[in-house]
Amino acid sequence: MRTAGWTPHDYGAVTLLRAADGGAYPNGNSLLIRGSAGTLLVDPALAVADSAPRLAVDAVFVSHAHEDHLVALDTFAAPVHVHEADLSAVRDIDVLLAGYGLPAPAAEEFGGRLVDEFRVRSRPDAVGVADGHRFDLGDRTVSVVHLPGHTAGHSGLLVEPDGFFYVADIDLSSFGPFYGDVGSSLAGFERSIETCAGIEARWYGTFHHKGVIEGAEEFRARLRAYRAVMERRDAALADFLAEPRTLAEVVDRRFVYRPHVDGPYVETVEARTAEQHIARLVRLGAVAEVEPGRFRAVAR
Ligand SMILES: [Zn+2]
CATH class of the missing domain: 3.60.15.10 (Ribonuclease Z/Hydroxyacylglutathione hydrolase-like)
Known part of the structure; x- marks a missing residue:
């Protein structure tokens, strides 16, 4: 190039x-x-x-x-x-x-x-x-x-x-x-x-x-x-987890890249980013793993 x-x-x-x-x-x-x-x-x-x-x-x-x-x-x-x-x-x-x-x-x-x-x-x-x-x-x-x-x-x-x-x-x-x-x-x-x-x-x-x-x-x-932007990712994720969701569903929904972005890295980056946000929200008590591999926001 x-x-x-x-x-x-x-x-x-x-x-x-x-x-x-x-x-x-x-x-x-x-x-x-x-x-x-x-x-x-x-x-x-x-x-x-x-x-x-x-x-x-x-x-x-x-x-x-x-x-x-x-x-x-x-x-x-x-x-x-x-x-x-x-x-x-x-x-x-x-x-x-x-x-x-x-x-x-x-x-x-x-x-x-x-x-x-x-x-x-x-x-x-x-x-x-x-x-x-x-x-x-x-x-x-x-x-x-x-x-x-x-x-x-x-x-x-x-x-x-x-x-x-x-x-x-x-x-x-x-x-x-x-x-x-x-x-x-x-x-x-x-x-x-x-x-x-x-x-x-x-x-x-x-x-x-x-x-x-x-x-x-x-x-x-x-x-x-x-x-x-990190706080918005947390908030958007917590909203999406109003229903129980798997990590794969979170990755499909996309919290990092816009839908038109295409590339070999999109899925892995979405997954690693989502994993870290979910782990943090679980630690904070804002999200719970309601069954193995399925996460839901905790009602407040
Ligand atoms: Zn860099």
């Missing part, structure tokens, strides 16, 4: 490589962070992989192991870093593919797309980093902030002294939080949203089409709207 390139937008020492299409999936907006002693490229997207001449960078950081953040890593002659919880998926494309939890025929098709469309390759040399790891770029420091939930290792970056906080795929979109992979966690995602709300910065950058938001107040308002 060829994209129409990107344009640079500067926020202190951080340059957002804004994709010409705005950065909606499968594309995204990468970051280039230039310090006096080094340059860090964050989340190489399709738009950046296509650009020529190739960007000169000293190191690459990947916010998490998803295909749209791992494009053509081999074309950058620089070490690749990722949070240790996503390290095995960056090191081995088969581990990455297994993480989507797709059924066999769909997994084979998507595995082909990883290689052909996203140019993902196994990077056995990738380096794992932990929460709080600091990249020292001389006059800039870049700290890793572990924000699990979307994936187990999903992490943001805080660039100082500029005050730029990159939140990656806590993308503030109207679609809402995505926690439908094998290693995803609804509860983890909620805690990570809380972590984000507590971080003071001047700018907040997302990987996809929302781009950069200025000011903590505006960011927190958008974060609340984003989190409210």
